[in-house]
Amino acid sequence: MKRSTWKGPFIDLDLFQQVKTSKYIKTKSRSSVVLPFMLGKTIGIYNGKKYISIRITEDMLGFKLGSFVMTRLRHIYKKFNKKNKKQGKKK
Numbered sequence: 001m002k003r004s005t006w007k008g009p010f011i012d013l014d015l016f017q018q019v020k021t022s023k024y025i026k027t028k029s030r031s032s033v034v035l036p037f038m039l040g041k042t043i044g045i046y047n048g049k050k051y052i053s054i055r056i057t058e059d060m061l062g063f064k065l066g067s068f069v070m071t072r073l074r075h076i077y078k079k080f081n082k083k084n085k086k087q088g089k090k091k
Helices: 013-021 080-089
Strands: 024-027 042-046 051-055
Touching: 013 024
Parallel strands: 024 042
Antiparallel strands: 042 051
């Protein structure tokens, strides 16, 4: 659902103040919108386990920070060899 245009884009107040002062910021505010004054900054976005560093580019304007960092791991199936299967079964 889209935010009302008369309200303007959402940005966390702490994030807003940190962006003005430093080049690298760590934040947990995934719902904040990327604004033009953030261009060229490096932001560490929390994915629930660790901070992922993202450099803000012009293509990211208007998107939320959380859309650039995945929160879930992809499940990868390991290859299963017949040799490993035989070694696992010991009678």
